[in-house]
Amino acid sequence: MKRGCVLVSKLLEVAKLAGVSKATVSRVINNSDAVSPQAKQKVLEAMETLKFQSHNLKRAPESSSMLGVVLPFGKHIWSHSFGIDILAGAEEKAFDHDYMILIGNSNGGRETALTANMTSRGVEGLIVQSAERGQAEHLRYVQSLGVPLVLVDQKVEGLQSHLVRGDNFSGAVTLMTHLFEHGHTRIGLVSPNKHFTYKERMKGYRFALLDRGIWMPESYEALGGDESLAAQLNRMLMQNEPPTALFVASTGMLREIIDVLGEHNLRVPEHISIVTFDEHYSIVPEGYQEFFTSINQSGKLMGSMAVELLFQQLRNPAMEPQEIVLPGRFTERRSVRRL
Known part of the structure; x- marks a missing residue:
């Protein structure tokens, strides 16, 4: 050797x-x-x-001056996305400290292999937006090597780690309050039923209803699973008293939602109102750009704060895990009608 x-x-x-x-x-x-x-x-x-x-x-190099960033970009990487903004924020902060970024796309179940490869190549810290639900052994291994680790956006159950994320619960309450103030009380929930981020948004939705003493039947929820989103939405919209508004936890669902609404001859906001998260990161149908009232999070700020946490760990490896919760920015646009 x-x-x-x-x-x-x-x-x-x-x-x-x-x-x-x-x-x-x-x-x-x-x-x-x-x-x-x-x-x-x-x-x-x-x-x-x-x-x-x-x-x-003594002849060992003091520093690789390299940080690893592992993100699930998906099959196609497009320029105006949450992941690209996280990466941009991380790169700018790293560059300010004379560090470079090693990037890994974890799409396709490559997260474990990427974290192992990056640590073996001597990265001084790792930033991971984990897509491995309920699996944390590969991240515990990173920690066991003494490599600083920061999670972004997604909390991993059972793992004590530094984390930078958005305030999804409070953002959801803000969106629901906006709907209440416009007279809406029949509000449907459309969300993936997975990942910490979406679960926090669903908690905010349900808390806001409970706080107002409003009860929504289970038929007002479309949460994915074995049944298609379209089938769940169709059933929701065909009730005797369908919702007057939809709380959409993921902008990735907007395109399909708009298609289903069109099949029922429903237009936003004339017939049904919609609030969502991170509208500026979504790929929406023609004519719906800058249209949806939403809570917008800054991927760049998350990436920058994650790198700062890595540097703090390098200076003080014994520091207790920190959870930095960043508030989103409420943006009112045209997707909510006053009843």
């Missing part, structure tokens, strides 16, 4: 035992001031346990 590979391997051993990043170990052995006393003590104790001498590791 080449000496450089041996040095990196030894750095990783020390980092794992000390519970810090490889870069922190390298900074300690190179007498850098950018290490907290607590982290330095952990590294020295780990080196003593492993019987590694600092002079044998």
Whole structure:
């Protein structure tokens, strides 16, 4: 094995035992001031346990100056998307600190392989928008190596990690309040029934109804599953008292919703009102651009804050997991009619 590979391997051993990043170990052995006393003590104790001498590791590079970003872009990457904005915000913040970004598209179940490949290539931190529902072992492995990790947008159940996300619950309450103020009380819910983000939006929808003492029957919910969205919407719209408004948790559903409404000769907002999230990231039918009242989140701010959290971990590997919740911006457009 080449000496450089041996040095990196030894750095990783020390980092794992000390519970810090490889870069922190390298900074300690190179007498850098950018290490907290607590982290330095952990590294020295780990080196003593492993019987590694600092002079044998001195030639190891202090930093790869590389951060990894793993996002589920899908089969087609389009320029004005939430993921691209996360990446842009991360890249700008990293560039300001003389770091580069290594990008991975986790579409197709590649998240586990990508995180493993990036850590083996010496990235100093990872930002992950996880699409692996209920699976966290690959992310725990990243943490076990002492590589700083920040999740964006999606919380992973059972994993204690730094997280930057939008305030989906409060955003949902804001949208529902807007509908109430325009006289709507029969409000249907259209949402994927998966992922932390959508579950938080559904909680906000239901809380807002409960807070007003309004009860909605189960038939007012279209939550995907085995039955098609179109079939669920058709049943909702054909009730004796159909909804006067729809709360749409995912903009990715708007195109199909508009198609179904058209089959019933329903127009927005003349016949039915719609509120949603992140309207400016959606691909909507012709004539519906900048049309929907929505809560808009900033992917760029999420990406930037995630990189800042990585740098904080590099300076202080022992810091407790932080959850940064970013408020969305309410934008009123033309999709809600006053009753």
